[in-house]
Amino acid sequence: MKELIEHIVKALVDNPDKVAVNEIDGEKSIIFELRVGEGDLGKVIGKEGRTAKAIRTILTAAAMKQGKRTVLEIIE
């Protein structure tokens, strides 16, 4: 899943080198920390938060198979 976030976000932003994903695996939930370069935050969030919402929904669906919850934090 980490790979997926990285790939999607790198395709969307201006500075792909500054994209970093950190995965914190818990017992019942997985937390992803997504770091993007300056000025790219808006691109990841998208119009009215559509892109961020879409990524979160897909992560939730993927984690549902393992019976876990996911949290995606986007940090500039």
Place this chain on the structure above:
Amino acid sequence: MKMVRASGTNLAEAIENGINILRVRKEEIDCEILSETDGETQVKVTIKEPRQHLSELASFILTSCGFKPNIRISKDDKGLYLNIKTKHTDAILIGKKGETLWSLQYLISRLMKRFHPNLKILVDVGGYRMRRNNFLKKKAEAIACIVLQTGREMALDPLTKKEQQIVEHKLAEIKGVKIYTIGKGVSKNVIIAPNDEFK
């Protein structure tokens, strides 16, 4: 930017450089060797045909989420129609009221738009969209009948924009009813009402 030229000390490095410029995965490109000398290799890296590209992208997204998709792509008059089938996990991919399906649709078309800006893609999971469309058409027709008989307004369930279009399209055929919406956001409701002009 469907095509770039890249160079490196050997073939693998040259392709790697090309991929980094385009920001795609190895599976999404075709490469062609332009020149090859001792210290330098030049390659031309091109994005694959829309159909193949779409299938690679969709299978990557789904497999990295832990699904085992069976992907079928067909061409219709508007663009490409992508149907995903899985064993026992279709329900997860569709989500509540088609939420996950919407996300898949949005992300896939957004990622494809970078290289194929004019291509229209419709993503479907296990024929869900078709079933839903047929169901909506039937329901709209049935409710319109009741409205015409009783002369009272009736509400449909909250619909997405696309679903609303389908209902509107269907009701345009039936004379004597009109459609309007109340509310905003999640609680936006479609109302079918009798049209006085035809009385």
